[in-house]
Amino acid sequence: MSIQPKTRLYVDSPLGEGQAVGLDHERAHFLRHVLRLDKGDVVAVFNGRDGEWLAAIDGFGKGWCSLTVTAQRRLQAAGPDLWLLFAPIKRGRIDFVAEKASELGVSRLWPVFTRRTDPNRVNTDRLLANAIEAAEQSERLTVPEMADPLPLDRALAGWPAERTLYLCAEAGNVRPIAEAVRGRPRGPAAFLIGPEGGFAQSELDEICKLPFVVPVGLGPRILRADTAVVAALACWQALAGDWTADGGDTRPPFRAPADPTVGE
Secondary structure (H helix, E strand, C coil): CCCCCCCEEECCCCCCCCCEEEECHHHHHHHHHHCCCCCCCEEEEECCCCCEEEEEEEEEECCEEEEEEEEEEECCCCCCCEEEEECCCCCCHHHHHHHHHHHCCCCEEEEEECCCCCCCCCCHHHHHHHHHHHHHHHCCCCCCEECCCEEHHHHHHCCCCCCEEEEECCCCCCEEHHHHHHCCCCCCEEEEECCCCCCCHHHHHHHHCCCCEEEEECCCCCCCHHHHHHHHHHHHHHHHCCCCCCCCCCCCCCCCCCCCCCCC
């Protein structure tokens, strides 16, 4: 019978059979006092490099917990090469953006300041913590990279030409997102989501002149910035990402619950 881990944790330590892993106060508290785990209980751990492993709890101390890695559960697999550039929005909604983008497979989160961005400061540590928690819960093997916040023009100045940037625009000469994604070859991609007040027209004009930019529309209604993130990423994943038939699923098989009507 396969061992079912009690929870799943992201760690920064190397992972391999027999490897010792130490957890900080916050993680130790979570295992001991929230989940009520004890010595010998098994958890799953991943670091974004070495796949996913089972690890047994060796013990707890004041502000610490130690694990021993026992067996590999999943081999490392690359996720989608998908970036999200987004204008910071109010706390709560920006936390939602980091969480849902992580669940939807984004590989890089990049806050960018547009001409109408408000607020103009970002707590990237908090955003990354939200992204890591979402990665733990969503069974992904990696966590998004958190890029340093930059003004939008500086972020685009050194843009890699091979990466398509889908500009989610509220109006203008845009193609429906499904049509635009289907019409592009598969490869590195990114989405740009503007602030709650939208992009300035002069800003849109400048962005649309860039050769790697593809303006797309998200339907006939004006979406809030956090809603637009989910809508755009879900469309891309369904059409070109790892929701497609050849995307693969490396997770351990999940057994369906028994049907109580069988045998009646």
